[in-house]
Amino acid sequence: xxxxxxxxxxxxxRFGLAPHVLRHWESVGLLKPARAGDRRRYDDGDLCRIAIxxxxxxxxxxxxxxxxxxxxxxxxxxxxxxxxxxxERRIAAARASLAIVDCALGCEHEDFTQCSHFxxxxxxxx
Numbered sequence: 001x002x003x004x005x006x007x008x009x010x011x012x013x014r015f016g017l018a019p020h021v022l023r024h025w026e027s028v029g030l031l032k033p034a035r036a037g038d039r040r041r042y043d044d045g046d047l048c049r050i051a052i053x054x055x056x057x058x059x060x061x062x063x064x065x066x067x068x069x070x071x072x073x074x075x076x077x078x079x080x081x082x083x084x085x086x087x088e089r090r091i092a093a094a095r096a097s098l099a100i101v102d103c104a105l106g107c108e109h110e111d112f113t114q115c116s117h118f119x120x121x122x123x124x125x126x
Contacts, residue, residue, distance in 0.1 A: 005034065005041035015050055025053065029067050060087060096124065 012019040025031045026040070030053055033040040042050075049070075056066045061083055069076045100121045107115035 005036075005043050006047075008033075008040045008042070011042045011047065011050065014047075015054065022050070025050075025063070028063055030063065030070065059083070096121075099124070 006014070008019045008022050011017075012022055022031065022040075022042075026033065031046060031049060033042045033046050035041065053066055056069075057063075061069075061079075065079050065083060069079050100118070103115070103118045103121040107118055113119070
């Protein structure tokens with residue numbers, strides 16, 4: 001009869017991760033797999049948690065933020081709101097940078113820094 005748990009190697013392969021990633025997540029408190037002797041054994045709950053970690057990382061959350069959501073479920077909303085605010089700040093900065101680059105690309109001057117439109121875009125970005 002096959003065990004309903006998986007080894008670290010099997011889980012790593014399933015998710016396309018290196019085994020050391022799972023060990024690291026355990027060391028920082030994101031995972032707590034069962035043990036069979038000195039071997040880690042991952043069950044369905046662990047697999048679900050790994051999927052949540054991966055999706056959260058895709059959304060740009062830090063491991064500290066993810067751990068905080070797991071340890072303090074009541075603060076999940078606050079963590080996500082803070083992350084959303086940071087993303088919005090970064091998006092605004094990227095848009096300002098894009099405007100400067102667009103202006104420089106459209107500038108007919110050899111030295112685009114002499115272009116009044118470029119200088120205005122820089123001033124708006126600062």
